[in-house]
Amino acid sequence: MSAIDSSSPSVIMDEKDPPRGPLLERRQQLTDALASSPYDLILYLERAVVYSHLAYPDLAAADAYRSLLLADEVRDESFEYHDQAKATLQGYKTTPCPEVLNHGSLVQDFDRLVDGAGAEAAGEYNILANLVTVRCFQILSLSLLLCGCLKSALSFCERGINMVPHNRELREIKGYIEQVARRRLRKGPDAPIEINSLPDRGAVRREVYPWNTHEPDRFSEDSLSFLNARLSQMAPKCEVKVSALPVLLDGESNTDGYDIIPTCNQLGLFAKEDIAPGETVLEEYSLLTANNRHKESNCDACGTELPPLDSNSKAVSCPECYDTIFCDEFCFTKAQEQYHPAVCDKDVDSIAKDPDAGDIDQSLYLLLLARLLAMSTHQGIHPLEVDEIKYIWGDFVDSSSNDVDGSITDEPPPEWTLPFSFKYNIEIPLHILEKMDIDIFATLDKHDLWVFNTAYAKFRGTASARKNPRDQRPDVAAVHPFWCLANHDCNPNVTWEWGGRMVLWARETRVVGNQPGGIKAGEEVLNHYCDVNLPVQQRREWALGSLGGWCMCKRCRDEAGRAANGVKGDGPPS
Numbered sequence: 001m002s003a004i005d006s007s008s009p010s011v012i013m014d015e016k017d018p019p020r021g022p023l024l025e026r027r028q029q030l031t032d033a034l035a036s037s038p039y040d041l042i043l044y045l046e047r048a049v050v051y052s053h054l055a056y057p058d059l060a061a062a063d064a065y066r067s068l069l070l071a072d073e074v075r076d077e078s079f080e081y082h083d084q085a086k087a088t089l090q091g092y093k094t095t096p097c098p099e100v101l102n103h104g105s106l107v108q109d110f111d112r113l114v115d116g117a118g119a120e121a122a123g124e125y126n127i128l129a130n131l132v133t134v135r136c137f138q139i140l141s142l143s144l145l146l147c148g149c150l151k152s153a154l155s156f157c158e159r160g161i162n163m164v165p166h167n168r169e170l171r172e173i174k175g176y177i178e179q180v181a182r183r184r185l186r187k188g189p190d191a192p193i194e195i196n197s198l199p200d201r202g203a204v205r206r207e208v209y210p211w212n213t214h215e216p217d218r219f220s221e222d223s224l225s226f227l228n229a230r231l232s233q234m235a236p237k238c239e240v241k242v243s244a245l246p247v248l249l250d251g252e253s254n255t256d257g258y259d260i261i262p263t264c265n266q267l268g269l270f271a272k273e274d275i276a277p278g279e280t281v282l283e284e285y286s287l288l289t290a291n292n293r294h295k296e297s298n299c300d301a302c303g304t305e306l307p308p309l310d311s312n313s314k315a316v317s318c319p320e321c322y323d324t325i326f327c328d329e330f331c332f333t334k335a336q337e338q339y340h341p342a343v344c345d346k347d348v349d350s351i352a353k354d355p356d357a358g359d360i361d362q363s364l365y366l367l368l369l370a371r372l373l374a375m376s377t378h379q380g381i382h383p384l385e386v387d388e389i390k391y392i393w394g395d396f397v398d399s400s401s402n403d404v405d406g407s408i409t410d411e412p413p414p415e416w417t418l419p420f421s422f423k424y425n426i427e428i429p430l431h432i433l434e435k436m437d438i439d440i441f442a443t444l445d446k447h448d449l450w451v452f453n454t455a456y457a458k459f460r461g462t463a464s465a466r467k468n469p470r471d472q473r474p475d476v477a478a479v480h481p482f483w484c485l486a487n488h489d490c491n492p493n494v495t496w497e498w499g500g501r502m503v504l505w506a507r508e509t510r511v512v513g514n515q516p517g518g519i520k521a522g523e524e525v526l527n528h529y530c531d532v533n534l535p536v537q538q539r540r541e542w543a544l545g546s547l548g549g550w551c552m553c554k555r556c557r558d559e560a561g562r563a564a565n566g567v568k569g570d571g572p573p574s
């Protein structure tokens, strides 16, 4: 990764490393102001600039996008929020214009543009809305470049240049995008850039945002007793407790032979009583599911493939929107209680369905988010307070180690580990909410991008997906918040299957040494998230992507240690 070499990056932060505390305070003031004036396009822009200074370019892009949508509302009187958006502009003038619009050469460039028509003919509100629009394009294009979403960045940049062809800042941003694109695509300095060939998936910070008040102390008595009360209904012989887990490493290390390795505290599932080989350990039903096939016959609630719809079928369709089918009365009742009325007959069913092969994972996570939003809307609670995700740890990284300067590099910083794209993190979630008849501006507190990102971080570490047997494409996904509390081990003492329920049962024999199965009271339930028949190198490579680091379980360390000492075969010792 190399930084862009530029001595006067006028589009980047005006100040180097501004202090974080006052910026966080300013962010809170602007958030409070938006709660009272949710259609104020200038406030959104101001908050976007604060987010840029705080090195959250994704959050800056989301606020600029909301401001852009409101500028459209101002210009078009047939739009739903036209009156409200226009009313917020009453407090602002074009001269002097709001500070946030007075950026670089923007105001002069605009003066030149409106001179011909005359400011009055153009209408002061429309001029302000146009200035806002160009400022949004500047922030969107630069911020998306910083997140690594080059295609969306270039598209917004070109839309800005179409409005104000001579704007220096937009031209500069376009130059940066092309420079990064050429390096990433390994093209020569004069090679043309084809927008559709540009990468559009980036990465952003994965953290408990400093203002996020929804994350519980997962180790507190209250949290553990809440979790254990729920767990007792699905796994009566188990309890949730604090577990010391090996710290995951970034890659190969020489610590495989050490007797003591660094650990960190997390949660895990433990047996309270002896569990016999073959005995069921946990049976969990979850409504936090997603299905990315448009015309596939799966239960809308639990994701199970529906039985043939003949006269003996127990399947139930919703009486209000006939297309939504559930496997039986149980699933229909659960859906009605927990989410379905929020999306019933709202035409959200076709969104993100049948994705291109490259978008399959993103579509499944997006549809899990859509289900979460339906659950929180119907239950009248904040999305991060929904029981199914509240206690999940999203493999967050400490805010301070995520905190990098805002310089433009070929890729986002390696500490930023949450996958991100404009389409799946910002555009489609807002589109889904609009389809659900939700006012995306008045519900900012529940539907801000940092809320979506937090939910995505939780899904990414825990969701399981199922492949369609016909074409092997993953098309159903689910989060099972209790199943996923059982930590991974390459010598697991349980195995699992996900049909309508997630069922975990004790293995008859262990992988290592064919030892007899069963779990003794006090022992940890050792789950497996990957195919434990793979050799150690492949298991560890898999763990890097999915567990978040190099697996350091006893079996991996023993097998890797033997391989390093030249002992042939890295399979389990028999």
Ligand SMILES: C[S@@+](CC[C@H](N)C(=O)[O-])C[C@H]1O[C@@H](n2cnc3c(N)ncnc32)[C@H](O)[C@@H]1O
Binding pocket: 245, 246, 247, 248, 266, 267, 268, 392, 393, 395, 461, 462, 484, 485, 486, 487, 488, 489, 546, 547, 548, 551, 552, 553
């Ligand atoms: C599905 S969660 C398991 C529950 C988690 N320990 C908790 O506190 O909620 C998966 C996360 O647990 C941790 N984890 C699970 N198995 C692990 C292992 N064998 N070694 C180290 N960390 C593990 C990793 O941080 C992983 O991303």
